[in-house]
Amino acid sequence: MVRIIIVLIVILTFSYADSFQKNCLECHDKSPITFDKFYMQYLIKFSSEKRIKEAMFYYLKDPKIEQSVMDVNIVNGMGIMPHLNLDDDTLMKLINEYIRRFDVKRSLH
């Protein structure tokens, strides 16, 4: 029973990781602006994790220039990101994963 649970966790982790790779990193890894910089922009604008998640979710549901945290010139240069067409639950999980990877609290020492 324990083995089954461990296997399921591993599968889910990899599936999330796989989803994050597919929906986020595939584009952002190729971007001239590193992925963590987006988080720092959200941080300087929204402060708390709760507000950052709300802002990100709102943007990712319907990406628009006026809702982006990046500079207008950068957005125009890079182009606005495409609609992900993902359900809310999956979207939230991707956001959580993003924050987990780049949250300053984990790195500050």
Add this chain to the structure above:
Amino acid sequence: MKASNDMAINLAHSEFKSLRAFFSLYLALALLVLTFIAYFYFQYQKNTMLFQWRLELQLHSESFLPKLKERHFNFDIKQKYPRQNDFNTGIYDIDKKRIFSTLNTSTINLNEVISLNDGYIQFVIQPEAYYLGAKYIVLEVKDDEIWLTETWNHIIIAFIITFLLLIFSGWYLSKLFLRPMRHAIALLDKFIKDTTHELNTPVSTILSNIEIIDQENLDLKTKKSLQRIDIASRTISTLYDDLTFLVLHHNLLSKDEILNISDIINERIEYFSLSINQKKLNLDIDISKNIIFTADLNKMNRLFDNLISNAIKYNIVGGELKITLQKNLFIIENSGKGISKEKLPEVFSRFVRDDTVVGGFGIGLHIVSKIAKHYKINTLIDSKPDEFTRVILTW
């Protein structure tokens, strides 16, 4: 009745009681006021100290903020939190959650710009942007508490000096305040002493002269007049004995001795025999011989005189008067109007009278209860309106 040379009214006691009440209230108020003043002075000193530190910490924050900003924009290169040597810092997000902290205390008040918590002075600033997510930056230094020691020293010294001054001035004021009362009491005391002395002399003269008159050679009419004078004089004498006892009892020289109560009661019945005969009362006496009790003779006379005189005074003409004395028991019962149920519990109080038709001050039973209480004699009064009144003493 012998009295000491002290004042009739217990002035020292009265004065002490008034002084104690006044002084207690005065000191309590003085303490309250001084405590308030001390509290406000303490707060003033604390705020002055915090204001001075605010200026200094403001300067420190101006050196810290650029470092935090630099760390935010170069976080990918360096994740070490900027630390300072002369003060500690902590950063909190917009939801007041801790991001990172080197603060020594966990008690943080983000609503106050400058505050003192757990021995640390904390200064809170809000940067122009949320560097590393920080809406609140807390700068902290340890309070050396020099201001606290100095403040407490000032408070204690000022408190003691002021309190002593207030005590002396209060004492002087209270003496000043009591001076009119002292004067009035001294006058009243002189009046009471003069009155008892001046009135006692003529009454004693009347009674002693009545005794030496040869009544056998007098006609019936004159004899009856003489008897009425005798009764009236004895009544005045008894009244003033009671008044004297009531006013001066604390100064009376009391001498307890072994007394034969049976003889005392017989004497007092004899003393009131004229009044008993005048009212044509049926006297029923059952007095056991040689009943002994240790007490002051004058007080016992007062006690039995009042009971007997009341039993005669409130009796009807031709009524019944029954006196019983046994070991540890004395009963006096009289016919007459009786005492109402409502007034019964209060008859031993001073100046309380159920029947105001018959003369008197309402002090007789009060004197009886005072003496009985002194010698631990139990008193019980029973009455049925228009039938009887019965007083029972047990010891």
